[in-house]
Amino acid sequence: MRLLLDLGNTRIKWLLLDDQDQPVTDGAAAWSEQLDDDLGQPWLALPLPTRIWAASVVDGEREARLEHLTRECFRLKPDWLRTPAAACGITNGYSQPGRLGIDRFLAMIAARADYPGPTVIASIGTALALDAIDADGRHLGGLIAPGPRLMQQSVLGATVQVRLQQQGHLVPVATNTEDGLMSGAWQACIALIERFHGQIERQLGTSVQLRLAGGDAAPLPAWLSLPSVLRVDSVLQGLAIWSASLEAAAAEAAVS
Numbered sequence: 051m052r053l054l055l056d057l058g059n060t061r062i063k064w065l066l067l068d069d070q071d072q073p074v075t076d077g078a079a080a081w082s083e084q085l086d087d088d089l090g091q092p093w094l095a096l097p098l099p100t101r102i103w104a105a106s107v108v109d110g111e112r113e114a115r116l117e118h119l120t121r122e123c124f125r126l127k128p129d130w131l132r133t134p135a136a137a138c139g140i141t142n143g144y145s146q147p148g149r150l151g152i153d154r155f156l157a158m159i160a161a162r163a164d165y166p167g168p169t170v171i172a173s174i175g176t177a178l179a180l181d182a183i184d185a186d187g188r189h190l191g192g193l194i195a196p197g198p199r200l201m202q203q204s205v206l207g208a209t210v211q212v213r214l215q216q217q218g219h220l221v222p223v224a225t226n227t228e229d230g231l232m233s234g235a236w237q238a239c240i241a242l243i244e245r246f247h248g249q250i251e252r253q254l255g256t257s258v259q260l261r262l263a264g265g266d267a268a269p270l271p272a273w274l275s276l277p278s279v280l281r282v283d284s285v286l287q288g289l290a291i292w293s294a295s296l297e298a299a300a301a302e303a304a305v306s
């Protein structure tokens with residue numbers, strides 16, 4: 051059994067896989083004071099994993115906090131995966147490959163496993179991360195922008211009169227502050243995704259699949275003017291694929 055951990059800037063997502071790589075159970079918890087309870091309670095009820103694989107875009111302090119918790123719950127520490135130059139059919143396009151967020155690399159692995167053609171991956175989490183891969187799995191690069199929640203928080207933090215008296219809604223054209231703030235943020239993300247996708251289609255001269263990932267991806271398909279594939283859990287999916295291939299390679303090396 052493998053436990054997979056995705057440490058994002060807002061939340062930790064986890065997934066337990068059985069020995070046939072089938073999902074057993076999963077969960078998520080926000081970074082907060084009660085994180086140890088939010089993760090520890092469900093984890094103490096799990097069957098013991100034989101290995102823990104983790105991907106992180108947070109700091110060493112938060113990684114150490116997770117490591118302490120996995121030792122307490124499972125007597126195991128995670129194997130931390132770091133962004134490689136190439137793995138599982140994806141070639142990292144960064145001039146300094148290690149600086150690409152591992153969540154973005156894993157989402158590309160997942161995308162390629164599902165579809166072998168050129169793809170744009172839009173990951174909508176704390177940040178909006180955009181990445182493009184061509185038909186050979188070469189990462190062409192990407193963009194980083196604030197995610198829709200961060201955009202709204204930044205406007206609230208930097209203004210006086212933008213204040214919320216009720217829940218906003220995503221609408222085409224807003225006639226109140228709440229809807230204006232929410233719709234402006236979401237539509238900015240939608241417009242950037244469409245612009246980036248169009249740019250990559252022109253660059254490659256072919257049609258490109260659009261894949262949506264991340265905790266805030268679900269509302270987007272209804273608003274986009276192009277078809278998309280929704281896989282919110284792409285990072286964990288990529289982590290499952292890469293960790294399985296690392297375990298298989300290690301087992302083969304042990305036999306020979």
Ligand SMILES: Nc1ncnc2c1ncn2[C@@H]1O[C@H](COP(=O)(O)OP(=O)(O)O)[C@@H](O)[C@H]1O
Binds near residue numbers: 059174264266
């Ligand atoms: N069950 C949930 N609890 C908290 N946030 C959720 C949940 N489901 C979706 N979200 C959304 O997911 C967003 C974070 O997305 P996520 O991909 O987890 O980000 P990150 O990887 O940056 O931590 C939050 O802003 C929130 O709007």
Ligand SMILES: CC(C)(COP(=O)(O)O)[C@@H](O)C(=O)NCCC(=O)O
Binds near residue numbers: 059153154173175194
């Ligand atoms: C772009 C990100 C902040 C997205 O993180 P997330 O919103 O999923 O928490 C993360 O992938 C990251 O910290 N990347 C490092 C810089 C880069 O990818 O260029």
